[in-house]
Amino acid sequence: MVGPHGGNVKELTELYQLSEQSIIDFSANINPLGVSKKLKEEINNKFDQVLHYPDLRYKELKNLIAKHHEVKSEEIFLGNGAAEAIYALASALDSEKVLVLAPTFSEYEDAFAHKLTDIRYFKTESTDFSVNMDDLISAIKQENVDTICLCNPNNPTGKLIEKKEIKRLLAYCDEHNIRLIVDEAFMDFLPKEESLTSELAENQHLFIIRSLTKIFAIPGLRLGYLLTSNESVMIKLNQRAIPWRINCFAEIAGKVSLEDEEYLKESLSYIETERKFLEENLKKISDITLFSSTVNFIFFNCSKYSYLQKDLLEKGILIRDCSNYQGLSDYYFRIAVRSHAENEVLVKVFEEYFYGENNS
Numbered sequence: 001m002v003g004p005h006g007g008n009v010k011e012l013t014e015l016y017q018l019s020e021q022s023i024i025d026f027s028a029n030i031n032p033l034g035v036s037k038k039l040k041e042e043i044n045n046k047f048d049q050v051l052h053y054p055d056l057r058y059k060e061l062k063n064l065i066a067k068h069h070e071v072k073s074e075e076i077f078l079g080n081g082a083a084e085a086i087y088a089l090a091s092a093l094d095s096e097k098v099l100v101l102a103p104t105f106s107e108y109e110d111a112f113a114h115k116l117t118d119i120r121y122f123k124t125e126s127t128d129f130s131v132n133m134d135d136l137i138s139a140i141k142q143e144n145v146d147t148i149c150l151c152n153p154n155n156p157t158g159k160l161i162e163k164k165e166i167k168r169l170l171a172y173c174d175e176h177n178i179r180l181i182v183d184e185a186f187m188d189f190l191p192k193e194e195s196l197t198s199e200l201a202e203n204q205h206l207f208i209i210r211s212l213t214k215i216f217a218i219p220g221l222r223l224g225y226l227l228t229s230n231e232s233v234m235i236k237l238n239q240r241a242i243p244w245r246i247n248c249f250a251e252i253a254g255k256v257s258l259e260d261e262e263y264l265k266e267s268l269s270y271i272e273t274e275r276k277f278l279e280e281n282l283k284k285i286s287d288i289t290l291f292s293s294t295v296n297f298i299f300f301n302c303s304k305y306s307y308l309q310k311d312l313l314e315k316g317i318l319i320r321d322c323s324n325y326q327g328l329s330d331y332y333f334r335i336a337v338r339s340h341a342e343n344e345v346l347v348k349v350f351e352e353y354f355y356g357e358n359n360s
């Protein structure tokens with residue numbers, strides 16, 4: 001069994017005895033523009049900061065995040081990647097019964113499972129992976145859960161719950177004393193207005209997880225955070241937090257990147273063009289059913305070839321096999337939007353595979 005996430009080129013190439021260098025990784029959803037020039041320069045120029053401990057309070061970084069989302073700096077809990085913030089939150093909450101959207105990013109079920117919490121699933125396969133809010137609210141009532149976890153936009157489906165609808169859920173949670181954890185790791189790929197951060201101050205039941213990994217292409221640096229106006233949970237999080245857990249380069253990355261409007265604008269426009277390029281070409285392949293996406297990756301079903309990942313890996317393309325997501329069968333896959341040249345390679349490999357020897 002290979003690791004549970006995308007981006008595990010090393011592990012898969014070792015397993016199938018292939019050369020790592022010959023593979024284009026479409027399995028991890030990282031901004032195809034890569035690390036910005038500004039960030040590379042800043043890290044090079046400030047390399048000597050490695051000689052010092054970071055500011056224990058991370059005051060400047062928190063102030064910048066606060067400005068970026070128009071929240072208070074006391075409402076921010078930094079994580080060594082969003083993953084750390086997810087585990088810290090699960091451990092600080094005394095949740096007994098959690099409802100998790102299925103399929104979704106698996107660390108939610110894992111983080112709560114560590115605490116032996118009862119986990120229930122709300123499956124979306126029958127609705128094209130869109131969330132029907134009335135059905136979700138009925139499931140919450142029926143299961144009588146105290147916490148809900150969902151990703152918006154969702155990974156791996158790429159589906160967005162519109163602001164109006166998610167606010168309806170938030171109002172329900174507020175009224176019934178239910179915690180709502182909304183993971184916005186991919187929200188930076190959409191207009192800012194879609195985010196629930198505007199609701200934070202008014203709602204103690206809301207917990208928002210953000211990551212800088214995806215949009216700023218820094219999965220190796222690790223930086224994410226949790227936003228909440230719930231003071232008692234924030235006190236617990238801070239009491240248990242490991243000091244200096246954000247290294248100086250991640251701190252620099254946060255400060256430089258959040259202010260880099262130009263890079264953000266360029267990224268969104270590039271990704272939209274390339275996503276359309278991939279969608280237009282792949283939808284011509286009759287064995288594939290694409291699900292509309294709002295972000296930097298595309299989710300699809302390929303009902304004939306459950307071994308698609310291995311076959312394509314042998315042709316130099318690594319895609320994400322999504323069969324290990326809760327609520328999915330063996331025939332679901334995900335690809336990231338990459339550079340135009342790389343996307344062209346993917347389209348060519350797909351065309352050869354589906355129209356070539358496998359279909360002859």
Ligand SMILES: Cc1ncc(COP(=O)(O)O)c(C=O)c1O
Nearest residue numbers: 081082083105155185211213224
């Ligand atoms: C929805 C979602 N949240 C959080 C994460 C983890 O992000 P980070 O790299 O910041 O830990 C991922 C990573 O794939 C993700 O897909």
